[in-house]
Amino acid sequence: MAAVIEVDALTKEFSRPDVRPGRFAGTRSLFTRARKVTRAVDGISFRIDAGELIGFLGPNGAGKSTTIKMLTGILVPTSGTVTVAGQVPWRDRRQNARTIGAVFGQRTQLWYDLPLRDSFGIIRDLYGMDAATYRTRLGEFTELLGLDEFIDTPVRSLSLGQRMRGDLVAAMLYAPPILYLDEPTVGLDVVAKGKIREFVAEINTRRGTTVVLTTHDMDDVERLCRRVIIIDHGVLLYEGDLESLKARYVTTRDIVVHATEFDLTSVASPFAEVLTAGPAKATLRFAPATTSTPKVVHDLTSRYPITDLSVLEPDLEDVIRQLYTERRTG
Structure with missing residues (x-):
């Protein structure tokens, strides 16, 4: 297409007088050609x-x-x-x-x-x-x-x-x-x-x-x-x-499971880390780069009488925040 x-x-720069602190700073700026350039688009x-x-x-x-x-x-x-x-x-x-x-x-x-x-x-x-x-x-x-x-x-x-x-x-x-x-x-x-x-x-x-x-x-x-x-x-x-x-930026994913006739307090999986576990609800975390979602789901549903299950999609805001952080610290 x-x-x-x-x-x-594409580049855009803005310039303004370079005003230095101190007495009569505003007056001095009238007689100096010093400029401060800011590059807004680089x-x-x-x-x-x-x-x-x-x-x-x-x-x-x-x-x-x-x-x-x-x-x-x-x-x-x-x-x-x-x-x-x-x-x-x-x-x-x-x-x-x-x-x-x-x-x-x-x-x-x-x-x-x-x-x-x-x-x-x-x-x-x-x-x-x-x-x-x-x-x-x-x-x-x-x-x-x-x-x-x-x-x-x-x-x-x-x-x-x-x-x-x-x-x-x-x-x-x-x-x-x-x-x-x-x-x-x-x-x-x-x-x-x-x-x-x-x-x-x-x-x-x-x-x-x-x-x-x-x-x-x-x-x-x-x-x-x-x-x-x-x-x-x-x-x-x-x-x-x-x-x-x-x-590219999501390294983990969470899976939430529910059970009505089974105590999930002791839930475990060789493919995921348990974040929280209670009688009726548990949250586990796994790395999609090394373990597929179907593998984790199959492991949990084959060993526990799970009544409901959901995989939490990555939060886009967190992904972008991670991208910003990587750029600024790298």
Whole structure:
């Protein structure tokens, strides 16, 4: 599949006056040319194919938002190249604006004093949408995101979750092939998060929209993303699918067993370590690199009258934390 976003050796540096402590520090800074340079993005390279839904991850200060701003054309890189749908974002700004949609967390593109419907009407006019297409898309998005109850409410009176749903519609009304989502579920309740996840999954699978998602919510990643790109301090740490990431960094897995007519206090297995054991429930840990899950399951179920059993999948947040720790201590 052809790449729709190509990034090569992308670097962004910010410089500011180097203010030294002491009396009259502010005055001295007016007469010195000394600058302090911070490298927010440090020579990263990756490609994203058309129709992918990518998780773009990293801790606070990793360079995620800076990278997204270069992809959208808001910032110009210090060095390196970016092409989005064959265009250089900061050079071909007008055409790039028609190619992308963007939702930046707590920042809205809606008109504060206007009803939500009127904001959508302005976006329709800005992008020259015909009336029939506009009605069809707005109707579809209204149903998918449940906008009926508040579409005629001024934006200033909407809850955060309602406004975020409105921002998603505003970003997708003119059907851009690429959508950037920067922390779209931050601060939202469970219902609002669910609506937004459903919407993102729908436009990706049905419309083939390429989605780049930055988030700290690992549930967003596990439920939506097929592949992830992880950066830290501006450096690319990992690019690949989630299962490969887990396989690389998960060294143990837990298995929980239950029994109703047997005391599991003395449960044991040559293939697993017992973490906790009580009359009705026990948790064991094994290394999937040396022992397969079916082997542990067969051993336990063949020797004990187990009524229920579950294998706990690795926590993605723990996996990524381990990746960060390995990089910083290594």
